[in-house]
Amino acid sequence: MKKMLRLASILVISVVLVACGNNDSSATERDSNTKNHLNGVAEQSKGESMADTRVKLMFSNKEVLVRMYDNPASKDFLTQLPLTITFEDYIGKEKISILQKRLSMDDVQAEELSKKGDFAYYAPWGNVAIFYKGLEDATNDLIILGQIESGKENFENVDGDFTGRIEKVTK
Template identity: 60%
Template sequence: MKRLLCLTPILVMSFVLAACSSNDNKLPETDRGHSASNNSNRAKEEPTEDSISDIRIKLTFNDEEVFVRMYDNPTSRDFLARLPLTVTFEDYVGKEKISILQKRLSADNVQSGNQPKRGDFAYYSPWGNLAIFYKDFEDATNDLIILGKIESGKDNFENIHGDFTVTIEKVD
């Protein structure tokens, strides 16, 4: 009987602590907030050297070529499976060029939340668009999935005004 009396407070305290603890990872994204400051405690998955693949793509437009080294993630693989592709890009907020895809890419099991940097080739899952960042974008949303990094030709995007058509294909 004494053992039961000693264990009862421990069991009650364990139950109370478990019930009162917070686990934000189980909350939907909409309940956690969307601003970068609200997600400062959430670990962000920055692309690492290990996640860079050997696959490169070439973007051709206005007699220019831009080469992108792709990251190895499910969204990048889904995008690569659709190539070759011809899309039209337009400027967005003076920092990126965007193109809405006809069919959304798979964003399942991919950690988003990266802040884009100049030269990032990304996918914005809520709108279903590709994004090419020609300037850093510190206040960007947390819904970006970085697909790759421009290796050459970053400067080619900054001086384009108006819509332009791009052919995207894999490079051997």
């Protein structure tokens, strides 16, 4: 009987030690996989830098150049280009157009205030907005996609609706 208890004890201890050993190797493997994944993400981010990414909005023989920001919503917007959309004036401060396909909101934080020249996305309505005047009482659902670099004044002088084409500018 004592031999059976010793054998059972040895068997239980062996199983526990093997299980702990497997967990340690799994943890090491998991840490290694996590490091490889994070390195891959960092390399991918470097490769997909949007520092020089611009879009051009053309309407009524006018052109507006927007420097895009590096965020998931901006990247998703770029996949929809080229677009021909109709803008309408909204509250005398912005031109808006509802997109046919909503932008991805994964891992995106909304901005607090818009300023003149912002190119933004308003998630609840699914529309893009170009601010030609600042908006003091901004919503927390506004994602800034980019900033106008040239042609800001073209929006202030446009009355009513207008149709424009947005294209990615190639280097």
